[in-house]
Amino acid sequence: AQSVTQLGSHVSVSEGALVLLRCNYSSSVPPYLFWYVQYPNQGLQLLLKYTSAATLVKGINGFEAEFKKSETSFHLTKPSAHMSDAAEYFCAVSRLLGNTPLVFGKGTRLSVIA
Amino acid sequence: GAVVSQHPSRVICKSGTSVKIECRSLDFQATTMFWYRQFPKQSLMLMATSNEGSKATYEQGVEKDKFLINHASLTLSTLTVTSAHPEDSSFYICSARLGRDYGYTFGSGTRLTVV
Numbered sequence: 044a045q046s047v048t049q050l051g052s053h054v055s056v057s058e059g060a061l062v063l064l065r066c067n068y069s070s071s072v073p074p075y076l077f078w079y080v081q082y083p084n085q086g087l088q089l090l091l092k093y094t095s096a097a098t099l100v101k102g103i104n105g106f107e108a109e110f111k112k113s114e115t116s117f118h119l120t121k122p123s124a125h126m127s128d129a130a131e132y133f134c135a136v137s138r139l140l141g142n143t144p145l146v147f148g149k150g151t152r153l154s155v156i157a
Numbered sequence: 158g159a160v161v162s163q164h165p166s167r168v169i170c171k172s173g174t175s176v177k178i179e180c181r182s183l184d185f186q187a188t189t190m191f192w193y194r195q196f197p198k199q200s201l202m203l204m205a206t207s208n209e210g211s212k213a214t215y216e217q218g219v220e221k222d223k224f225l226i227n228h229a230s231l232t233l234s235t236l237t238v239t240s241a242h243p244e245d246s247s248f249y250i251c252s253a254r255l256g257r258d259y260g261y262t263f264g265s266g267t268r269l270t271v272v
Contacts, residue, residue: 077261086250086265087201133200137261142254144191145261147201 045070047117047134049148057156062106062121064151066134069115076117077135077145078108087133093117095139104128129155158184159255163264170241170271178236178267180251187253190234192226195248195266204249207234241271 050065068074076093091102098110108119117134134148160183170176180190188209193201205221207213207228215221223245225237238245251264 084268087263089260092260137254142189144203144206144254145252146203147193149200 045072045074045136045138045146047076047136047146047148049132049134049151051151052149053152053154055154055156056124058126059123062119062124062128062153064119064132064134064153066108066117066119066148067115068117068134068136070136070138073139075137075139076108076110077137078102078106078117078119079133079135079147081131081133081150083130090119090132124153124155126155126157129153159262160184161187161251161253161262161264163251163267165267166265167268168270170269172242172271173240175237175239176241176269178238178249178251178269180234180236180253180264182232182253185253185255186231187234188231189253190228191252191254192224192234192236193250193252195250197248201250205236238269241269243271245269246271 046069048067078090079087090106091100093100093110101107106121131150131152133150135145137145162181164179190207192204194204195201203216204219205213205215207226209228209231213226228234248266250266252261
C-alpha cells in the first residue's frame with residue numbers, strides 16, 4: 044500500500060519568505076509523486092510531479108520539490124511567498140505504472156501574511 | 158488536451174432525491190475513472206474506481222447501493238447519489254490516468270448540497 048504524510052496541517056509565512064511544505068511517502072514500489080494546489084471552492088491544479096527522472100523537480104509558479112529516497116521525502120519549496128500562494132496544498136502518490144488512483148495526503152493550508 | 162468535463166459544477170437537492178454527476182473525457186478514452194469525495198477542509202478520499210463495461214470497485218465503507226457508478230462507454234462515467242441525505246453534502250471529483258506520461262487529469266468537481 045502507498046501513503047503520504049503531510050507534516051503540518053497549517054503553515055503560515057510572511058510575504059517574501061521561504062515556503063516549505065513537508066511530505067513523506069511510504070511505498071513498496073517506486074513511487075510517482077505529485078503536488079497539487081486547491082484554491083477555495085475550486086478543483087485541483089497540478090504544481091509538479093516526480094516520475095523517477097530528475098530528483099529536483101521544477102513546477103509552476105516558482106515551486107519546486109526534491110525527491111529524497113533516503114529520507115522518503117518530497118518536500119515542496121518556493122523561495123519567496125506571494126499573497127496569491129495562499130491555498131490548500133496536497134501531496135499525492137501513485138505507482139509508476141498501472142491504472143491506479145492517486146492517494147492524497149491530508150493537505151496543508153498555506154497562509155501568507157502581508 | 159486530456160480534459161475531463163464534469164457536470165454539474167454545483168447542485169442543490171432535497172433529501173431523499175437522487176443526483177447524477179457526469180464525467181466525460183473529451184479528447185481521450187478513459188477505460189478507468191476514479192471518483193473522490195472531499196468534505197469541507199479535508200482531503201480527497203477515493204470512493205470508487207469505475208471500469209468501462211464492468212462493475213465498479215468500491216472502497217471500504219462506501220455504500221455501493223447509495224453511490225451508483227456507471228461506466229457504459231470509454232468517454233462517460235457517471236456517479237448517482239441515491240436517496241441523498243444532508244451528510245452526503247460534499248465535493249465530488251472524478252479523475253482519469255493518462256497513458257502518455259502516467260499523469261492524471263481531474264474534473265472540475267461537483268459541489269453537492271442536500272437540504
